[in-house]
Amino acid sequence: MLVSDPFIQQFTIPSYQVDRYKRLTVSYLLNLMQEVAWQHSTSCGAGWQDLKKENCFWALTKMHIRIHRMPEWLETIDLHTWGKPGPFVVQPRDFEMYDADGNLLMQATSDWVILDFTTFRPQRLEHFNDKIACVAGKHALETPAPKILPMKKADEGPVHAVLFSDIDVNQHVNNVKYVQWMLDNLPVGFQEQHTLKDLVINFVTQAKLGDSYRVVYDETAPGTLETAIRSAADGHDYCRLRTVWEKVN
Numbered sequence: 001m002l003v004s005d006p007f008i009q010q011f012t013i014p015s016y017q018v019d020r021y022k023r024l025t026v027s028y029l030l031n032l033m034q035e036v037a038w039q040h041s042t043s044c045g046a047g048w049q050d051l052k053k054e055n056c057f058w059a060l061t062k063m064h065i066r067i068h069r070m071p072e073w074l075e076t077i078d079l080h081t082w083g084k085p086g087p088f089v090v091q092p093r094d095f096e097m098y099d100a101d102g103n104l105l106m107q108a109t110s111d112w113v114i115l116d117f118t119t120f121r122p123q124r125l126e127h128f129n130d131k132i133a134c135v136a137g138k139h140a141l142e143t144p145a146p147k148i149l150p151m152k153k154a155d156e157g158p159v160h161a162v163l164f165s166d167i168d169v170n171q172h173v174n175n176v177k178y179v180q181w182m183l184d185n186l187p188v189g190f191q192e193q194h195t196l197k198d199l200v201i202n203f204v205t206q207a208k209l210g211d212s213y214r215v216v217y218d219e220t221a222p223g224t225l226e227t228a229i230r231s232a233a234d235g236h237d238y239c240r241l242r243t244v245w246e247k248v249n
Helices: 026-043 048-052 175-184 188-193
Strands: 007-012 056-067 076-083 091-098 104-116 194-203 212-221 224-231 237-247
Touching (some): 007 026, 026 091, 048 056, 175 212, 175 224, 175 237, 188 194
Antiparallel strands (some): 007 076, 056 104, 091 104, 212 224, 224 237
16 A cells, blocks of 8 residues: 555653663653554554464564664654565564754664464465555665674673563564564663664574573674674574674764
């Protein structure tokens, strides 16, 4: 379904969504993006409740976020989202975030698929894909989220258990949790001296309650980290991330 304008939702940043510097956290940015995506798909008749009737749900597979500035506590922002025509079973979705003066704060592109609740296999349900409001020719980022190749670095570091609080309504670890796991395992000194500017996420397999994982890092260039969140049981990747950080003066 082609439309002329994105779906827009306004938010005011509350105290519990900011970090020690009063800036919106990366995790809550992802939560807001997930919320506006769900609100938009619901308004199109292709939301969580609509897919649940078919024993299906939306799953995020890839995302690329470019951050210009994080909004601060009590700032009001407009979060835009829109669908784009996609190949086969993939439904692309883009995002942009603006401050009250109309300045662009964030751009992102993402890929979603519809999965069966029982088999977790992708489904091509045209009667849902065709409902998503798409803006033709409009791109937040000019290219799709890139693929991240497996890391060769050996498993190391502590083992963490998937917690009950990590599980969402789709009965697997919510996509935001993987980013939080990555950030929580970064040295405090590094995060005090750097600001995140670019984030690419590839979701490979689903982590569930009862699983355990390691967070493995490799600095491939100054300020660029490759991260794998791996099963502690057999070493397969749940998620791969690439982050680019700017040094704080």
